[in-house]
Amino acid sequence: MRLVSEDTLAVITIWMESRGEPWEGKLAVAEVIRNRMRQKYSSDGTVSGTVLRAFQFSGFNTQDPNRIPSFRIDGDDPVVQECEKAWRESEHTLEIRSSITKGAVLYLNPTIVTQKPKWVDLSVEVARVGPHVFYKPL
Numbered sequence: 001m002r003l004v005s006e007d008t009l010a011v012i013t014i015w016m017e018s019r020g021e022p023w024e025g026k027l028a029v030a031e032v033i034r035n036r037m038r039q040k041y042s043s044d045g046t047v048s049g050t051v052l053r054a055f056q057f058s059g060f061n062t063q064d065p066n067r068i069p070s071f072r073i074d075g076d077d078p079v080v081q082e083c084e085k086a087w088r089e090s091e092h093t094l095e096i097r098s099s100i101t102k103g104a105v106l107y108l109n110p111t112i113v114t115q116k117p118k119w120v121d122l123s124v125e126v127a128r129v130g131p132h133v134f135y136k137p138l
Helices: 006-018 023-039 078-096 118-122
Strands: 106-108 123-129 132-137
Touching: 006 023, 006 078, 023 078, 023 106, 023 123, 023 132, 118 123, 118 132
Parallel strands: none
Antiparallel strands: 106 132, 123 132
């Protein structure tokens, strides 16, 4: 029996990365996870092989103060429910209409990230949603 499903890992990741964001921010993070999975960009094509890969989603980094609390989130919490909805809807936004992230596989919040990662110089900005900037590799 699998204790933590792929969908649960996706929802936890969305919560860690965008819980304070409006709906579009949560949907954008969900889209990036799915984009990475489809393109196998730093991914084996699964949620777990995408979000748990080292240094890909900051919420899973050992120094992130919300890493442990993220495993205590409650499905009755309206923010968690919105994260769940974003995960479900992201599958359809990528299939039915253009995504808000325009195929991005990378993003950062420049108000939090004080030192620009090397990958930024090797990427092109494709969208901005809330405080996050979304990128595609060159």
